[in-house]
Amino acid sequence: MKIETLCVQEGYSPKNGEPRVLPIVQSTTYKYDSSDYMGKLFDLEESGFFYTRIGNPTAAAVEKKIAALEGGVGAMLTSSGQAATMAAVMNIANAGDNIVCSAACYGGTFNLLGVTLEKYGISTTFVDPDSDLETLKAAVKPNTKAVLAETISNPSLVVLDIEKFAELAHSNGIPLIVDNTFATPVLCRPFEFGADIVIHSTSKYMDGHACALGGVVVDSGNFDWTASGNFPGLTTPDESYHGLIYTEAFGKAAYIQKAVVQLMRDMGMTPAPMNAFLLNLGLETLHLRMPRHSENALRAAEFLENDDRVSWVNYPGLKSSKYRPLVDKYLKGGSGVVSFGVKGGREAAVKFLDSLKIAAIVTHVADARTCALHPASSTHRQLTDEQLIECGVSPDLVRFSVGIENADDIIADLDQALGK
Numbered sequence: 028m029k030i031e032t033l034c035v036q037e038g039y040s041p042k043n044g045e046p047r048v049l050p051i052v053q054s055t056t057y058k059y060d061s062s063d064y065m066g067k068l069f070d071l072e073e074s075g076f077f078y079t080r081i082g083n084p085t086a087a088a089v090e091k092k093i094a095a096l097e098g099g100v101g102a103m104l105t106s107s108g109q110a111a112t113m114a115a116v117m118n119i120a121n122a123g124d125n126i127v128c129s130a131a132c133y134g135g136t137f138n139l140l141g142v143t144l145e146k147y148g149i150s151t152t153f154v155d156p157d158s159d160l161e162t163l164k165a166a167v168k169p170n171t172k173a174v175l176a177e178t179i180s181n182p183s184l185v186v187l188d189i190e191k192f193a194e195l196a197h198s199n200g201i202p203l204i205v206d207n208t209f210a211t212p213v214l215c216r217p218f219e220f221g222a223d224i225v226i227h228s229t230s231k232y233m234d235g236h237a238c239a240l241g242g243v244v245v246d247s248g249n250f251d252w253t254a255s256g257n258f259p260g261l262t263t264p265d266e267s268y269h270g271l272i273y274t275e276a277f278g279k280a281a282y283i284q285k286a287v288v289q290l291m292r293d294m295g296m297t298p299a300p301m302n303a304f305l306l307n308l309g310l311e312t313l314h315l316r317m318p319r320h321s322e323n324a325l326r327a328a329e330f331l332e333n334d335d336r337v338s339w340v341n342y343p344g345l346k347s348s349k350y351r352p353l354v355d356k357y358l359k360g361g362s363g364v365v366s367f368g369v370k371g372g373r374e375a376a377v378k379f380l381d382s383l384k385i386a387a388i389v390t391h392v393a394d395a396r397t398c399a400l401h402p403a404s405s406t407h408r409q410l411t412d413e414q415l416i417e418c419g420v421s422p423d424l425v426r427f428s429v430g431i432e433n434a435d436d437i438i439a440d441l442d443q444a445l446g447k
Protein backbone atom coordinates (compact mmCIF):
# COMPACT_ATOMS: atom_id res chain seq x y z
CA MET A 28 0.00 0.00 0.00
CA LYS A 29 1.06 3.59 -0.66
CA ILE A 30 1.78 5.98 2.20
CA GLU A 31 -1.61 7.76 1.96
CA THR A 32 -3.43 4.45 2.45
CA LEU A 33 -1.10 3.41 5.28
CA CYS A 34 -1.78 6.72 7.08
CA VAL A 35 -5.52 6.05 7.02
CA GLN A 36 -5.80 2.25 7.27
CA GLU A 37 -2.71 0.54 8.71
CA GLY A 38 -2.51 -0.93 12.20
CA TYR A 39 -6.14 -1.73 12.94
CA SER A 40 -8.50 -3.99 10.99
CA PRO A 41 -11.72 -4.71 12.88
CA LYS A 42 -13.42 -8.05 12.52
CA ASN A 43 -17.15 -8.63 12.04
CA GLY A 44 -19.17 -6.39 14.37
CA GLU A 45 -16.16 -4.73 16.02
CA PRO A 46 -15.79 -0.91 16.32
CA ARG A 47 -14.74 0.76 13.07
CA VAL A 48 -12.60 3.31 14.96
CA LEU A 49 -9.50 2.17 16.87
CA PRO A 50 -10.75 1.56 20.44
CA ILE A 51 -9.07 3.17 23.45
CA VAL A 52 -8.19 0.20 25.64
CA GLN A 53 -8.17 2.02 28.96
CA SER A 54 -6.93 -0.93 30.98
CA THR A 55 -3.63 -1.48 32.77
CA THR A 56 -4.32 -5.18 33.01
CA TYR A 57 -5.23 -8.26 30.94
CA LYS A 58 -6.94 -11.50 31.98
CA TYR A 59 -5.78 -15.08 31.33
CA ASP A 60 -7.38 -18.52 31.45
CA SER A 61 -4.42 -20.11 33.27
CA SER A 62 -1.41 -19.12 35.36
CA ASP A 63 0.73 -21.33 33.12
CA TYR A 64 -0.10 -19.14 30.10
CA MET A 65 0.67 -16.02 32.13
CA GLY A 66 4.05 -17.48 33.13
CA LYS A 67 4.89 -18.09 29.47
CA LEU A 68 4.07 -14.47 28.68
CA PHE A 69 6.50 -13.29 31.34
CA ASP A 70 9.21 -15.57 29.93
CA LEU A 71 8.47 -14.15 26.43
CA GLU A 72 7.53 -17.66 25.24
CA GLU A 73 4.03 -16.47 24.28
CA SER A 74 3.27 -13.10 22.75
CA GLY A 75 0.38 -11.09 24.10
CA PHE A 76 -0.41 -8.22 26.41
CA PHE A 77 0.44 -8.55 30.07
CA TYR A 78 0.70 -5.06 31.51
CA THR A 79 0.15 -1.67 29.83
CA ARG A 80 3.60 -0.43 30.88
CA ILE A 81 5.03 -2.88 28.31
CA GLY A 82 2.23 -3.03 25.76
CA ASN A 83 -1.34 -1.95 25.10
CA PRO A 84 -3.62 -2.77 22.14
CA THR A 85 -4.29 0.90 21.27
CA ALA A 86 -0.58 1.75 21.35
CA ALA A 87 0.28 -1.45 19.45
CA ALA A 88 -1.99 -0.51 16.54
CA VAL A 89 -0.32 2.90 16.26
CA GLU A 90 3.15 1.32 16.53
CA LYS A 91 2.25 -0.97 13.63
CA LYS A 92 1.08 2.02 11.56
CA ILE A 93 4.22 4.08 12.20
CA ALA A 94 6.51 1.11 11.52
CA ALA A 95 4.77 0.71 8.14
CA LEU A 96 4.97 4.46 7.38
CA GLU A 97 8.75 4.44 7.96
CA GLY A 98 9.26 1.02 6.34
CA GLY A 99 10.63 -0.60 9.51
CA VAL A 100 10.19 -3.98 11.25
CA GLY A 101 8.79 -2.57 14.49
CA ALA A 102 8.17 0.52 16.57
CA MET A 103 7.83 1.49 20.24
CA LEU A 104 5.68 4.42 21.34
CA THR A 105 6.95 6.49 24.27
CA SER A 106 5.42 9.13 26.51
CA SER A 107 7.35 11.98 24.80
CA GLY A 108 9.96 12.66 22.15
CA GLN A 109 12.57 13.09 24.87
CA ALA A 110 11.85 9.55 26.11
CA ALA A 111 12.23 8.22 22.55
CA THR A 112 15.68 9.81 22.18
CA MET A 113 16.69 8.49 25.60
CA ALA A 114 15.53 4.95 24.83
CA ALA A 115 17.10 4.90 21.36
CA VAL A 116 20.50 5.78 22.84
CA MET A 117 20.34 3.77 26.09
CA ASN A 118 19.28 0.64 24.20
CA ILE A 119 22.84 0.36 22.79
CA ALA A 120 25.08 2.65 24.89
CA ASN A 121 26.26 1.90 28.43
CA ALA A 122 28.46 3.80 30.89
CA GLY A 123 31.85 4.31 29.22
CA ASP A 124 30.36 4.55 25.72
CA ASN A 125 30.18 7.55 23.40
CA ILE A 126 27.65 8.99 20.93
CA VAL A 127 28.48 11.26 17.98
CA CYS A 128 25.65 13.78 17.53
CA SER A 129 25.05 16.61 15.08
CA ALA A 130 25.46 19.97 16.83
CA ALA A 131 22.45 21.17 14.83
CA CYS A 132 19.98 19.45 17.12
CA TYR A 133 16.97 20.16 19.30
CA GLY A 134 17.81 21.87 22.62
CA GLY A 135 16.30 18.97 24.57
CA THR A 136 18.57 16.50 22.77
CA PHE A 137 21.56 18.75 23.47
CA ASN A 138 20.76 18.77 27.20
CA LEU A 139 19.91 15.05 27.38
CA LEU A 140 23.14 13.95 25.69
CA GLY A 141 25.50 16.77 26.62
CA VAL A 142 24.51 17.15 30.27
CA THR A 143 22.27 14.43 31.73
CA LEU A 144 23.51 11.22 30.06
CA GLU A 145 27.06 12.52 30.56
CA LYS A 146 26.39 12.16 34.33
CA TYR A 147 25.49 8.49 33.76
CA GLY A 148 28.78 7.88 31.95
CA ILE A 149 27.61 8.13 28.32
CA SER A 150 29.60 10.91 26.66
CA THR A 151 28.68 12.77 23.47
CA THR A 152 30.85 14.39 20.82
CA PHE A 153 28.96 17.12 18.94
CA VAL A 154 29.96 17.62 15.30
CA ASP A 155 29.19 20.19 12.59
CA PRO A 156 26.87 18.23 10.24
CA ASP A 157 28.08 20.18 7.20
CA SER A 158 31.70 19.00 7.69
CA ASP A 159 33.15 16.66 5.07
CA LEU A 160 33.23 12.92 5.73
CA GLU A 161 36.94 12.81 6.66
CA THR A 162 36.51 15.50 9.33
CA LEU A 163 33.44 13.71 10.69
CA LYS A 164 35.26 10.36 10.82
CA ALA A 165 37.89 11.88 13.12
CA ALA A 166 35.15 12.38 15.77
CA VAL A 167 34.29 8.66 15.98
CA LYS A 168 36.16 6.81 18.77
CA PRO A 169 36.50 3.07 19.49
CA ASN A 170 33.79 3.40 22.18
CA THR A 171 31.32 5.29 19.93
CA LYS A 172 28.09 3.27 19.68
CA ALA A 173 25.90 5.40 17.40
CA VAL A 174 25.66 8.52 15.25
CA LEU A 175 22.59 10.74 15.80
CA ALA A 176 21.24 13.63 13.69
CA GLU A 177 17.96 15.31 12.64
CA THR A 178 16.57 15.20 9.08
CA ILE A 179 15.63 18.91 9.33
CA SER A 180 16.99 20.31 12.57
CA ASN A 181 14.90 22.17 15.13
CA PRO A 182 15.28 25.17 15.25
CA SER A 183 18.29 25.78 12.96
CA LEU A 184 16.69 24.08 9.87
CA VAL A 185 19.89 22.33 8.76
CA VAL A 186 19.07 19.53 6.30
CA LEU A 187 21.00 16.31 6.92
CA ASP A 188 23.04 14.63 4.20
CA ILE A 189 21.67 11.24 5.29
CA GLU A 190 23.89 9.14 2.98
CA LYS A 191 27.02 10.90 4.24
CA PHE A 192 26.01 10.21 7.85
CA ALA A 193 25.08 6.58 7.06
CA GLU A 194 28.54 6.11 5.55
CA LEU A 195 30.11 7.71 8.65
CA ALA A 196 28.25 5.27 10.91
CA HIS A 197 28.56 2.11 8.81
CA SER A 198 32.27 2.54 8.05
CA ASN A 199 32.70 2.32 11.84
CA GLY A 200 30.33 -0.63 12.37
CA ILE A 201 27.75 1.45 14.24
CA PRO A 202 24.14 2.47 13.46
CA LEU A 203 22.77 5.83 12.30
CA ILE A 204 19.84 7.13 14.37
CA VAL A 205 17.82 9.84 12.61
CA ASP A 206 15.36 12.15 14.38
CA ASN A 207 12.75 12.54 11.63
CA THR A 208 10.36 14.82 13.60
CA PHE A 209 10.26 17.81 11.24
CA ALA A 210 10.12 15.78 8.01
CA THR A 211 7.81 12.90 9.02
CA PRO A 212 7.75 9.80 6.79
CA VAL A 213 5.48 11.70 4.39
CA LEU A 214 8.38 13.99 3.36
CA CYS A 215 11.31 11.65 4.00
CA ARG A 216 11.86 7.96 4.80
CA PRO A 217 15.41 7.90 6.21
CA PHE A 218 15.69 4.06 6.04
CA GLU A 219 15.72 4.35 2.24
CA PHE A 220 18.98 6.35 2.50
CA GLY A 221 20.77 4.12 5.01
CA ALA A 222 19.48 5.17 8.45
CA ASP A 223 19.09 2.23 10.85
CA ILE A 224 16.88 3.65 13.60
CA VAL A 225 14.36 6.51 13.30
CA ILE A 226 12.98 8.48 16.23
CA HIS A 227 10.24 11.12 16.41
CA SER A 228 8.67 13.55 18.74
CA THR A 229 5.10 12.68 17.71
CA SER A 230 4.02 15.81 19.66
CA LYS A 231 4.79 17.81 16.50
CA TYR A 232 3.44 17.10 12.97
CA MET A 233 2.43 13.46 13.55
CA ASP A 234 -0.12 14.50 16.17
CA GLY A 235 -0.42 17.80 14.32
CA HIS A 236 -3.05 19.34 16.56
CA ALA A 237 -0.95 19.99 19.69
CA CYS A 238 -3.15 17.58 21.67
CA ALA A 239 -0.82 14.91 23.05
CA LEU A 240 2.86 14.58 23.88
CA GLY A 241 4.47 11.47 22.50
CA GLY A 242 7.46 9.87 20.88
CA VAL A 243 8.35 6.79 18.89
CA VAL A 244 11.43 4.66 18.14
CA VAL A 245 11.36 2.73 14.84
CA ASP A 246 13.73 -0.10 13.91
CA SER A 247 14.61 -0.66 10.23
CA GLY A 248 15.72 -4.23 10.99
CA ASN A 249 18.69 -3.65 8.67
CA PHE A 250 21.58 -3.24 11.10
CA ASP A 251 23.74 -6.31 11.82
CA TRP A 252 24.26 -6.16 15.59
CA THR A 253 26.41 -9.29 15.67
CA ALA A 254 29.06 -8.32 13.09
CA SER A 255 31.30 -6.08 15.21
CA GLY A 256 30.95 -7.55 18.71
CA ASN A 257 30.27 -3.96 19.76
CA PHE A 258 26.75 -4.56 21.07
CA PRO A 259 26.90 -7.19 23.84
CA GLY A 260 23.54 -6.01 25.22
CA LEU A 261 21.93 -7.47 22.10
CA THR A 262 24.19 -10.45 21.44
CA THR A 263 24.94 -11.89 24.91
CA PRO A 264 22.51 -13.34 27.52
CA ASP A 265 20.15 -11.00 29.41
CA GLU A 266 20.09 -12.30 32.99
CA SER A 267 16.75 -10.56 33.60
CA TYR A 268 15.16 -13.00 31.09
CA HIS A 269 16.89 -16.26 32.13
CA GLY A 270 19.76 -15.68 29.70
CA LEU A 271 17.74 -14.80 26.59
CA ILE A 272 19.84 -13.43 23.68
CA TYR A 273 17.90 -10.77 21.75
CA THR A 274 19.51 -11.31 18.34
CA GLU A 275 18.81 -15.06 18.58
CA ALA A 276 15.28 -14.76 19.96
CA PHE A 277 14.03 -11.89 17.77
CA GLY A 278 16.27 -11.80 14.67
CA LYS A 279 15.81 -8.60 12.67
CA ALA A 280 13.59 -7.10 15.39
CA ALA A 281 16.19 -7.59 18.17
CA TYR A 282 16.79 -3.87 18.79
CA ILE A 283 13.15 -2.83 19.09
CA GLN A 284 12.16 -5.92 21.11
CA LYS A 285 14.96 -5.25 23.58
CA ALA A 286 13.82 -1.63 23.90
CA VAL A 287 10.31 -2.79 24.78
CA VAL A 288 10.87 -5.79 27.02
CA GLN A 289 13.92 -4.41 28.83
CA LEU A 290 13.97 -0.57 28.79
CA MET A 291 10.22 0.02 28.80
CA ARG A 292 9.81 -2.65 31.48
CA ASP A 293 12.47 -1.04 33.68
CA MET A 294 12.05 2.68 32.97
CA GLY A 295 8.32 2.95 32.21
CA MET A 296 8.18 5.91 29.80
CA THR A 297 4.86 4.49 28.56
CA PRO A 298 2.35 6.42 26.44
CA ALA A 299 -1.21 6.70 27.76
CA PRO A 300 -3.71 4.73 25.61
CA MET A 301 -5.70 7.95 25.15
CA ASN A 302 -2.62 9.71 23.76
CA ALA A 303 -1.96 6.84 21.37
CA PHE A 304 -5.57 7.23 20.15
CA LEU A 305 -5.12 10.98 19.61
CA LEU A 306 -1.84 10.38 17.77
CA ASN A 307 -3.61 7.94 15.48
CA LEU A 308 -6.21 10.58 14.56
CA GLY A 309 -3.36 12.91 13.58
CA LEU A 310 -1.64 10.22 11.51
CA GLU A 311 -4.80 9.65 9.46
CA THR A 312 -4.41 13.10 7.84
CA LEU A 313 -0.60 13.44 7.95
CA HIS A 314 -0.26 12.80 4.20
CA LEU A 315 -2.65 15.71 3.49
CA ARG A 316 -1.13 18.12 5.98
CA MET A 317 2.60 17.81 5.21
CA PRO A 318 2.40 18.91 1.55
CA ARG A 319 0.20 21.87 2.62
CA HIS A 320 2.63 22.86 5.40
CA SER A 321 5.49 22.76 2.84
CA GLU A 322 3.59 24.79 0.20
CA ASN A 323 2.45 27.42 2.69
CA ALA A 324 5.92 27.72 4.26
CA LEU A 325 7.53 28.16 0.84
CA ARG A 326 5.00 30.90 -0.03
CA ALA A 327 5.66 32.66 3.30
CA ALA A 328 9.45 32.32 2.92
CA GLU A 329 9.34 33.75 -0.62
CA PHE A 330 7.26 36.68 0.62
CA LEU A 331 9.71 37.37 3.46
CA GLU A 332 12.74 37.01 1.18
CA ASN A 333 11.40 39.80 -1.05
CA ASP A 334 10.43 42.16 1.76
CA ASP A 335 12.93 44.85 2.79
CA ARG A 336 11.63 44.98 6.38
CA VAL A 337 13.21 41.54 6.80
CA SER A 338 17.01 41.20 7.14
CA TRP A 339 17.39 37.48 6.37
CA VAL A 340 15.29 34.32 5.80
CA ASN A 341 16.18 30.68 6.44
CA TYR A 342 13.95 28.07 4.80
CA PRO A 343 15.54 24.97 3.28
CA GLY A 344 12.96 24.85 0.47
CA LEU A 345 13.94 28.29 -0.91
CA LYS A 346 15.82 28.24 -4.22
CA SER A 347 18.46 30.47 -2.59
CA SER A 348 18.99 28.08 0.38
CA LYS A 349 22.27 26.17 0.46
CA TYR A 350 20.23 23.15 1.63
CA ARG A 351 17.91 23.14 -1.39
CA PRO A 352 19.94 20.41 -3.21
CA LEU A 353 19.59 18.17 -0.11
CA VAL A 354 15.85 18.93 0.04
CA ASP A 355 15.56 17.88 -3.62
CA LYS A 356 17.52 14.68 -2.97
CA TYR A 357 15.99 13.48 0.30
CA LEU A 358 12.67 15.26 0.87
CA LYS A 359 9.30 15.80 -0.78
CA GLY A 360 9.06 19.35 0.60
CA GLY A 361 10.78 21.71 3.02
CA SER A 362 8.24 21.15 5.86
CA GLY A 363 6.54 24.01 7.70
CA VAL A 364 9.10 25.92 9.75
CA VAL A 365 10.71 29.17 8.58
CA SER A 366 13.08 31.37 10.55
CA PHE A 367 13.89 34.99 9.77
CA GLY A 368 15.25 38.23 11.18
CA VAL A 369 13.22 41.42 11.54
CA LYS A 370 15.10 44.64 10.75
CA GLY A 371 15.47 46.63 13.95
CA GLY A 372 16.70 43.71 16.03
CA ARG A 373 15.28 42.45 19.33
CA GLU A 374 12.73 45.23 19.94
CA ALA A 375 11.37 45.13 16.40
CA ALA A 376 11.05 41.34 16.64
CA VAL A 377 9.02 41.63 19.85
CA LYS A 378 6.77 44.32 18.34
CA PHE A 379 6.29 42.15 15.25
CA LEU A 380 5.31 39.12 17.33
CA ASP A 381 2.88 41.10 19.49
CA SER A 382 1.20 42.44 16.32
CA LEU A 383 0.44 39.05 14.74
CA LYS A 384 -3.28 38.24 14.53
CA ILE A 385 -3.55 34.75 12.99
CA ALA A 386 -0.24 33.41 14.23
CA ALA A 387 -0.24 32.73 17.96
CA ILE A 388 2.74 33.19 20.28
CA VAL A 389 3.50 29.70 21.63
CA THR A 390 6.50 27.52 22.56
CA HIS A 391 5.22 24.73 20.31
CA VAL A 392 6.07 24.19 16.63
CA ALA A 393 4.70 22.00 13.88
CA ASP A 394 1.03 22.55 14.57
CA ALA A 395 -1.92 22.81 12.14
CA ARG A 396 -2.28 26.41 13.38
CA THR A 397 0.37 28.98 12.45
CA CYS A 398 2.47 29.92 15.46
CA ALA A 399 5.52 32.00 16.22
CA LEU A 400 8.26 32.30 18.82
CA HIS A 401 10.93 34.89 19.59
CA PRO A 402 13.62 32.79 21.30
CA ALA A 403 15.65 35.80 22.55
CA SER A 404 12.75 36.97 24.76
CA SER A 405 11.42 33.51 25.71
CA THR A 406 13.22 30.16 25.50
CA HIS A 407 16.67 31.80 25.40
CA ARG A 408 15.96 34.90 27.54
CA GLN A 409 18.70 34.19 30.11
CA LEU A 410 21.38 34.65 27.43
CA THR A 411 23.14 37.90 26.51
CA ASP A 412 23.16 39.06 22.87
CA GLU A 413 26.75 37.75 22.53
CA GLN A 414 25.79 34.33 23.93
CA LEU A 415 22.74 34.21 21.65
CA ILE A 416 24.88 34.73 18.56
CA GLU A 417 27.31 32.03 19.76
CA CYS A 418 24.52 29.43 19.83
CA GLY A 419 23.17 30.47 16.44
CA VAL A 420 20.08 32.32 17.71
CA SER A 421 20.40 35.99 16.77
CA PRO A 422 18.43 38.55 18.88
CA ASP A 423 16.23 39.38 15.86
CA LEU A 424 15.37 35.71 15.07
CA VAL A 425 11.70 34.77 14.76
CA ARG A 426 10.77 31.08 14.44
CA PHE A 427 7.63 30.93 12.35
CA SER A 428 5.76 27.63 12.17
CA VAL A 429 3.48 27.83 9.15
CA GLY A 430 0.13 26.09 9.55
CA ILE A 431 -2.39 24.74 7.08
CA GLU A 432 -4.61 27.84 6.88
CA ASN A 433 -4.89 29.75 3.57
CA ALA A 434 -1.41 30.98 2.53
CA ASP A 435 -2.76 34.41 1.47
CA ASP A 436 -4.15 34.97 4.97
CA ILE A 437 -0.84 33.95 6.59
CA ILE A 438 1.10 36.31 4.30
CA ALA A 439 -1.35 39.15 4.98
CA ASP A 440 -0.77 38.62 8.71
CA LEU A 441 3.03 38.72 8.24
CA ASP A 442 2.63 41.88 6.12
CA GLN A 443 0.49 43.80 8.62
CA ALA A 444 2.67 42.79 11.60
CA LEU A 445 5.86 43.85 9.79
CA GLY A 446 4.08 47.17 9.08
CA LYS A 447 3.67 47.75 12.83
Ligand SMILES: *Cc1c(COP(=O)(O)O)cnc(C)c1O
Nearest residue numbers: 107108109133181208228230241
Ligand atom coordinates in the same frame (compact mmCIF):
# COMPACT_ATOMS: atom_id res chain seq x y z
C1 LIG B 1 10.21 18.52 20.27
C2 LIG B 1 11.33 17.70 19.78
C3 LIG B 1 11.87 16.67 20.57
C4 LIG B 1 11.36 16.37 21.97
O1 LIG B 1 10.05 15.94 21.91
P1 LIG B 1 8.96 16.11 23.10
O2 LIG B 1 7.79 15.38 22.55
O3 LIG B 1 8.73 17.58 23.28
O4 LIG B 1 9.54 15.48 24.31
C5 LIG B 1 12.90 15.91 20.04
N1 LIG B 1 13.39 16.16 18.82
C6 LIG B 1 12.90 17.15 18.04
C7 LIG B 1 13.50 17.39 16.69
C8 LIG B 1 11.87 17.96 18.49
O5 LIG B 1 11.39 18.96 17.72
